[in-house]
Amino acid sequence: MQITSSGCVPRAGSRERVRAPGAGAGVIRPRQAGPARALLGLSTREVLQLWRVEADLSLSREIWPLLKSSGPTSPFKMDIDIECQELSGSRWTELVSSMKDCKAIRLDYCKLSRSHCEDLCSVLSTNQSLKELKLDHNELKDEGVEVLCKGLLTPSCNLELLWLENCNLTGACCESLRSVLSAKPSLTDLHLSRNKLDTSGGKVLCQGLLDANCKAQSLVMRSCELRGDNAEMLTSILSKATLKKLDISNNKLGDAAIKQLCQGLMDPNSNLQLLHLENCDITADSCGDLATVLSTKPLLLDLAVGKNNIGDAGFTLLCKGLVYPNCNIQKLCLDTCGMTADSCGDLATVLSTNPSLLDLALDNNNIGDVGLILLCKGLIHPKCNIQKLWLWECHFTAVACKDLANVIGTKESLRRISLTLNELGDAGMEMLCQGLKDPKCKLQFLSLKECGLTSACCESLRSVLSTKQSLKHLEIGSNRLKDEGAKLICEGLLDTNCNLETIWLGESELTAACCDSLAAVIRTKQCLRYLGLDLNRLENEGVRKLCEAVRSPNCKLKYLMLYDIYWSSEVEAELRALEESKPGLKIIF
Amino acid sequence: MTQARTLVMLWVLAGSALLLVVSANQQQYERFLLQHVHCNPRGRDDAYCNRQMRYMLREDRRRDPNPGKKICKEINTFIHETKDAIRAVCQGGGSEYVTRSGQVMHRSFSSFQVTTCRFHGGKPLENCRYRASRDSRRIVIACDEDRNPVHFEESHI
DSSP states (O other): OEEEOSOSSOOOOSSOOOOOTTOOOOBOOSSOOOTTSOSTTOOHHHHHHHHHHHHOGGGHHHHSOOGGGSOTTOOSOOEEEEESOOOOHHHHHHHHHTTTTOSEEEEETSOOOHHHHHHHHHHHHHOTTOOEEEOOSOOOHHHHHHHHHHHHHSTTOOOOEEEOTTSOOBGGGHHHHHHHHTTOTTOOEEEOTTSBOHHHHHHHHHHHHHSTTOOOOEEEOTTSOOBGGGHHHHHHHHTOTTOOEEEOTTSBOHHHHHHHHHHHHHSTTOOOOEEEOTTSOOOGGGHHHHHHHHHHOTTOOEEEOTTSOOHHHHHHHHHHHHTSTTOOOOEEEOTTSOOBGGGHHHHHHHHHHOTTOOEEEOTTOBOHHHHHHHHHHHHTSTTOOOOEEEOTTOOOOGGGHHHHHHHHHHOTTOOEEEOTTSOOHHHHHHHHHHHHHSTTOOOOEEEOTTSOOBGGGHHHHHHHHTTOTTOOEEEOOSSBOHHHHHHHHHHHHHSTTOOOOEEEOTTSOOBGGGHHHHHHHHHHOTTOOEEEOTTSBOHHHHHHHHHHHHHSTTOOOSEEEOTTOOOOHHHHHHHHHHHHHOTTOEEEO | OHHHHHHHHHHHHHHHHHHHHHHHHHHHHHHHHHHHBOSSOSOOSHHHHHHHHHHHHHHHHHHOSSOOSOOOOSEEEEEOSOHHHHHHHHTTSEEEEEOTTSOEEEEEEEEEEEEEEEEOOOOTTTTOOEEEEEEEEEEEEEEOTTSOEEEEOSSOO
16 A cells, blocks of 8 residues: 555556555645644635545544555555655654555655654665655755664665655765675665765765665766775776766766776776766866776766857767767766767767667757758768657757748657747748658657747648647647737547547637637547646636536546636636546646 | 535635645746845856756755645746835836736836846756846736736847
8 A cells, every 4th residue: 555645647657666465545635624723824725625624524434544444364465655745743654554565655845854763774774675765855864864864774674765865964974884784785776965064974874875785777876975095996886897877967076086986986997877977167177087998888878068168179078989889878968068069060970870769958058050950960870760859949049940830840859849939930930840851750859949939840840730649748838829829739639549638738829719629629639638728718618618627527627727826716716626526637726 | 504514614625725826826936036036146147047946946846735846947046136126016116018818917107127047957956057148128927816926038039
């Protein structure tokens, strides 16, 4: 039985969650509207709940926490997944008693502190099946972690994953963590981001990681105030054969440190698959060393060097490594790297020679039309297997759209593309639509926010929507589509060929006038799960029309985004009642 | 006996109904304050937006009894003024106009320092990234019966 307190929609995840047969989704409402509470200060919803409790006492048991429902006799393992709730007093005690058999516990933002750690410590020393413990964003501090480590060190503890992001830790607790790392080969996944571990803490931690007993696979230490002097230690842990994932972004490491790191990566024992070095003060100076790594390490699949000012010079060097046959990089993040059109020739060469690259992010680089046109030459090459392409704010316009349309209409592997924040205009969009309509195009996700579009391009868009069966997710808000544009888009959506699951039309200058069309879509399209209409002046009239449509049994919407739309308190009440009546639906106000 | 009890019940119901409306308004005002008012910003840049938006989104979820999936709100504006100065717009500090469906909006006479945060990628919640744009402009808000702001018009005229 799963206890979740972060929403009624079960989270998709790779972790196995065993559910008790016939049990509901197990939603707990965090602030229970029990009869003992005063009416003042409760939200409308809570007051309504209170009324229902008073009206029919038989319902009251369902509203109280479901913690007791899976007792020690239950044959199923439990998971605990709670965020943003204060856990204290009897609530905490009850929760702890239910932790005996858990496999995974997540308690983010729960205002936990050292005293909670004492209890968690005993859980760790008695629960042999506990594999994951996530305590991000709690003021545990060094003392709290030291207590936890006592539990972690007990012989029966087999914890595999420990996340302590933003727990106000310093280097002082690293000694305890070190002893855990050198004693527990089961601990493979450690997240310590956003704790001021500092150079000294980093060094102590690395000692633990280097221990032969330590079989760490994944280490994430973003924003830990690590410095260049940590390089030596970091370098040595890279030669750890078990280490697959290292993320040390947002630490001021500098070129000298990166060069040392690369030496560590070159170690024949190193099996690293993922390396994230975003915002690490890297410049072109260390790109040669990174290129050497890229050309020699076939296991490296995911490299992120975004937010480092490597510039064109740096990128040219990186490319020398990327073109090597040994280079199997699948995911490459180069956002905000100071690249211009000058880098694009080399990048095109990479794309036309390296078939392994699947995911490329170039956001926020001033590549412009010239750059994108060059890039397209590489993208269109038969050897290129690109699946995901992110080009947010790359400063290109309609001028590059013909070539881009050609890529979109030819590259069957391309599934997800974002062109947000580029001034494409209607002319550019028309050209892109030509590519989108091509039967070879199998695009699933398309983002076109803030692209300077108006209703003028919506006829072409309608035509795309009514033919492109593969398209599942469309973000086209923050454009002046207006009611006219929205109506055309809705016509496209209504086509039986259209399988859209998600559409975001926020901030598009829509009014109540297009709500009949929107209502028709809501009523008819059973595939539609997420509809975003925030920041439009739909007003009471429009919102009411939507409500009526949502009530229809055909409507299988999960999320209806209505942020920042002004309505009366009657309409607000109507919306809340609507949400209550449709258990699968969440209306976001 | 039962008649007296019925009367008491009716009073309780009436009182609760009143409190219902009052508490609903209060909730909207408090939400407005959370989402749109931040008096003392430290540097109104992208990093500010990241911090403030994440805080706002987190706190918003915390107050919601049934928050659902985590989402990075696409666009949000913070007004850098005291809540009293903003309330003043509801109380004569702005020109009123009425929308087509009868909603009353208040457009402030004076300009306010604002920062608009636009979503720029990243996974919700702690990795929502934003771009900041600073501005000084007249704000358009809607107010409740108690003349408290309850709605911010992002798309100002």
